[in-house]
Amino acid sequence: MTNVAPLIEAPAEVESSRRGFLFQTLRRRPAAVIGATILVLVGLTAVLAPWIAPYGLHTQVGRVFGHPSWRHPLGLDDGGIDMVTLLMWGVRVSLVVGFAATFVSMAIGGAIGVVAGYFGGVVDTILMRITDYFLVVPDVPLMIVVAAIWGPSLFHIIIVIGILLWTSTARVIRAQVKSVRERVYVKRARALGAGHTRIVLRHVLPQVAPLLIANTVLTIAVAIFDETALSFLGLGDPSTTSLGQVIEHAFERTAISSGAWWAIVPPGALVALIILACSLVGGSLEDALNPRLRVAHLSARTFRLRPLVGRGTDAL
Amino acid sequence: MRGIDYVLKRIGFAVVTIFVAVTINFVLFRLAPGSAVTNLSRVPHATQQLRHALEVQFGLDKSKGEQYVIYLKQLLHGNLGVSFEYEQPVSKELRIALINTLPMVTLGTLFSILIGTLTGVIAAWRRGTPVEALTVSSALGFYSMPTQWLGLMLIIIFSGVLPTGGMTNEFLLNPGFWQHLKDLASHIVLPSLTLGLVLYGEYTLIVRSAMLETLGEDYILTARAKGLKPWTIVRKHALRNAMLPITTLVALSLGYIVAGAILIEIVFSWPGIGRAVYEAVLQRDYPMLQGAFLLLTISVVICNLIADLLYFKLDPRITE
Amino acid sequence: MRKRWLAAAPLIIAALIFATTATGSGKKAAASGGTFRVGTASGIDSLNPFVAFNQDAYSTFEYIYPVLVQYNSHLKFAPFFARSWHSSNHGKTWTFKTQPHAKWSDGKPLTAADAAWTINIAIKYEGGATANLAGLVAHITKASAPNATTLVVHYKQAAGNVLGQFQQFFILPKHIWAQHLGHKGAGLKRFANGAPVVGSGPFNLVKYTPKSIALFQRNSSYWGVKPKVQGFGLQQFSNDDAMVQALKAHQLDALETVPATAIKTLRNSGFAVSDVPGLDQTDFIINSNPKKKKHRELLNLKVKEAFDHAIDRKKIDSVTFLGAAQPANSIIPATTGSWHNPHLKTVSFNLDLANKILDKAGFKRGSGGIRLAHGKKMSYNVITPTDVQSIPRTFQIIQTDFKKIGVQLNQKALDSSTAFSVMSGPNNTYQGFDLAMWDWTALIDPDFMLSVVTCDQYGGWSDSGYCNKKYDRMYSKQQLTPNQTKRRQIVWQMQAYLYKQRPYLWLANDDSVSAVSKSWVGFKNTAQGPFNELNIQGLTQVHQK
Secondary structure: OOOOOOHHHHHHHHHHHHHHHHHHHHHOHHHHHHHHHHHHHHHHHHHHHHHHHHOOOOOOOOOOOOOOOOOOOOOOOOOOOOOOHHHHHHHHHHHHHHHHHHHHHHHHHHHHHHHHHHOHHHHHHHHHHHHHHHOOHHHHHHHHHHHHHHHOOOHHHHHHHHHHHOHHHHHHHHHHHHHHEEEEOHHHHHHHOOOOOHHHHHHHHHHHHHHHHHHHHHHHHHHHHHHHHHHOOOOOOOOOOOOHHHHHHHHHHHOOOOOOOHOOOHHHHHHHHHHHHHHHHHHHHHHHHHHHHHHHHHHHHOOOOOOOOOOOOOOO | OOOOOHHHHHHHHHHHHHHHHHHHHHHHHOOOOOOOHHHOOOOOOHHHHHHHHHHHHHHHHHHOHHHHHHHHHHHHOOOOEEEOOOOHHHHHHHHHHHHHHHHHHHHHHHHHHHHEEEEEEEEOOOHHHHHHHHHHHHHHHHHHHOHHHHHHHHHHHOOOOOOOOOOOOOOOOOOOHHHHHHHHHHHHHHHHHHHHHHHHHHHHHOOOOHHHHHOHHHHHHHHHHHHOOOOHHHHHHHHHHHHHHHHHHHHHHHHHHHHHHHHHHOOOOOOOOOHHHHHHHHHHHHHHHHHHHHHHHHHHHHHHHHHHHHHHHOOOOOOO | OOHHHHHHHHHHHHHHHHHHHHHOHHHHHHHHOOOEEEEEOOOOOOOOOOOOOHHHHHHHHHHHHEOOOOEEEOOOOEEOEEEEEEEEOOOOEEEEOOOOOOEOOOOOOEEEEHHHHHHHHHHHHOOOHHHHHHHHHHHHEEEEEEEEEEEEEEEOOOOHHHHHHHOOOOOOOOOHHHOOOHHHHHHHHOOOOOOOOOOOEEEEEEEEOOOOOEEEEEEEOOOOOOOOOOEEEEOOOHHHHHHHHHHOOOOOOOOOOOOOOHHHHHHHOEEEEEEEEEEEEEEEEEEOOOOOOOHHHHHOOOHHHHHHHOOOOOHHHHOOOOEEOOOOOOOOOHHHHOOOOOOOOOOOOHHHHHHHHHHHOOOOOOOOHHHEEEOOEEEEEEEEEEOOHHHHHHHHHHHHHHHHOEEEEEEEEEEEEHHHHHOHHHHHOOOOOOOEEEEOOOOOOOOHHHOOOOOHHHOOOOOOOOOOHHHHHHHHHOHHHHHHHHHHHHHHEEEEEEEHHEEEEEEEEEEEEEEEEOOOOOOOOOOOOOOOOOOOOHHHEEEEE
16 A cells, blocks of 8 residues: 555545445554553453452552562562552553543534634634644643642542643544535535534534544544653642652652552553554554654654645645 | 745734733733732741832732733833842843753753654654554654653663763862863753753654655656666755754754753753742742743744744745 | 754764763762762751751751750750750740851851740741741740840740750851841842852751752861761652662761661662661541541541551561551650550450441441441541552452451542642531541650641641540640650550540551662661751761771
8 A cells, every 4th residue: 555645535535435444454454453452451351350359459568669479469569569450550541531632622623623624714713723823832841730730639630631631632623624624515504594503513523533533543642642652740640550650659668669660560561552552543543544644643641743745734 | 035924923923912912911910819928938037027119029918910911011121120039130040950851841842852863764764664653663662751761761761871861960069170061061952852852753753744745746756767876866856845843843843852952851850940840839939930921932932933924935826 | 054964963872971981980989978869759848947848957956956855866946046045934934055156158156145036037927928937936935135145935834844945946147137028027038049158067068959959068166076987968869769779879878767668678789778667657537527427437446446446557567668667546645755655555456346346336247248327328528638558459358358347448639739628628618528548747745746637737737627625635734844754644544545546547657768889877767767857976976988
């Protein structure tokens, strides 16, 4: 497959086989299969944590920073709690943060994107200027400031991450909505007197959905990433056990210099694994949808890049 | 002339963004529940008198509106105020922090661009081979690692071999130039390497995409048909054209990198701007936070502006 | 252009790698002339005594400025800049004979006049610029220096802790600071007092970079016993782990404070770890505001007693502190010496007893096993400051045990400034919280710790909302009792009273743990750590083997 497909063709291709699209992508791309498998496994662990975790989350089962053993393959943490148990529960909280924050950002970004793209004109201009502002604000420092001001709680973390991650969604959605709006059947529906809401829900959203899914998966990765960062800075919720919290706890209690690598290596590796899986799945989806967008998704880490190829707000 | 309008528009937008940032800064920080005075005075040796004295001194007894006007006026004079915590001008504290951050960030970025370009080119050129799979998956791997965690891993690996904290061996009094440079170099390796590694994955993917696109163009096919050596094609034709998106992306990302160095600076006790932000948050040092945040926003806005103008200059197709 | 740049980059990297491998570990610096390298996780916040707050800053002043008196190793007052002293006029006048022929580090004479000037300036601007020192000059009307070696201090009324206050009072060089008075003394706070600082102690501060380093060199013109080392340095780390690593890699010679989790590994790697009882106490705060509106059952002394019995101090000691803590039972820690009331017993951990007390008091268990008080669940938010490292673990332990007595605790972590404003509430009414956890660092003299539960401290130091007229009367009485034996009696009574009233449940008395490389000796640890403001023994005695 070459990467020079013209912009318009990609969505057209999607249109024909929207329903089977997810599966087709998965079938054609081994990377996506690997990513999806990891995500499913991690997701299952998270859901089943209360039943499959070998010990209690708050149960001291040995001494502080106990070595790995048969009974505790990944050793014990700084409170004498089994690491495997902590990781299972940690994945659960991290995924909750990832999904919830993404949901918030999807809701905001989706709404702004749809409204801006559908109505155009002044509304579009204003909304896009706001988007531009959020795009240039250095988001990690802003997250730190807001999280610090609101105080550490899981809910705050979710909201903080959510309200800073919506810009790329808004842009992607808006561009799609714009192009869909001009399609013949949408125009016809409008001519037949269908309301805005109906048009958006019935005609626009289904078209945008695959792209939205790709974007969602990638945003989940960023959200989980940001949660570990905030936790590491001591801005996480201490009463919950997320993977970021596990790393932070171990670091605060000098796990590295105490030689307790098992308290700090596995949780980080697990975060990396989840982010990798999300990138693989999201990247493949986006790639399949529109190979030219590839740069657009590279939005994780500490900064966000704008879609370069076909750049500018109207070029998508 | 082409695009004076465009340039003016971009600059205008940059100015507006900075003003919005200034205002949001003020509002954001003043809405905070914990007051700086409570924090400053909750330590031995403090008295009721001290609390009041601090409030008066930092203008916290005035209304929020008055405080905003004072803040704007001072900003116009280039005065960022006085740090609550250090009682020193914020601009001075920030300058020192920024000067400390820049070499570390620059080195890390250079590293990532170099390695990223190299692996990106290789991945594109060897498309479909195990070499591509290897470069792309290692790039994705590093890209997925939490920054602070990668830093900690490097500490585990290199502890005892390289210094794991601070910017220089602070106990050296009046070191010679070369001694100082060597000392600095040994301290800068791990933080820069961390930054370089987490960034390079991203650059690899960008360069690969850009290269793949150019490699598919007709003129490359022509060059290939002419029997030019593969490396010559990459160097003379493909890379040169791919440089356009790469350069702009780099300019664009620079502003964020400074902001993103926070985690690295905490892990490696690097006395830079990121640590300044973090400590100011914990101390509720409003002027310091506002100043740092403003500085970061401005640097991002300016880098954006540069990227815009650069792209505009490099790509003749843009006429807005 | 581009090509050349690309070509140069590998060169830069190669040079860097070369430079790195050539530098190796930090062992070289130790050989460069007997500089003792100390690591700290807190650090000096300011070199200006009118601004500074951190312990490290005050310890620094102890080494670079003259102080009238110091504590000896038995925590008794010993001569320092004042060679002798006596009080007259029923304790209202104090006369100090100060060190003759002393000099500041810039060669100017250091006399009693400097001391008198510093005291008078602290009094003059106590409502403003010198508010930081106001507590130390309370009750003083004025000070004078009739000659170079005599300092006379006049008091409004006889005070109970004159020497305790002067032990913390640093004498500044008049000829430097008088230039920085500014308008109403405001300039005193603006003066950065950057290195090299003009002082007169065993060391001169020669280099200071905020958040990274303070370097001290032996003061050749010092009037007292000269230090054995050439100098010492205090390096600040932003995290404990990096600090411990640096010690292990011999980039440092000693740590001022060692995190509990690192004690074992440092001992195993051959460092001398000193673990002595400290002055820091972790507490569990029960809002004891008598006018409290919600959850008034928390004012019930029986409830407080039951809570106290549900705290597993042994487990806290072993898990949170890994054994580096002592049981705590009073607002005045045992490390203050005779000020601590020795008759107080550490409360036992006994869940059955706790349950019985609550049952007897009529708090029946409701759904989910949570007890009910006045029809409401005994479920409380516990406010915890994020910057006290021992709290998360300790809270988990307490939470688990409280569940067994039918009390639900939920942690509400806030950064310290927010936590404190939530606790004191709007207009300092102390209505906004039920329970909290924090820690206090006591001074040797008990006055300060006893003051934090007085009604006067509403909006000031009070974090418990405790206000009791009977207690307040005892507090002022001890303040105005110059006879230290009589004062101790009152201080003991006050502790016994608080023991029953329980505004605080004392969880642990953290040890002061320091570590030093085996090639150094004489780095004496104290309750306040080896680098402290009690005296100058720690760093004047230390030397290489």
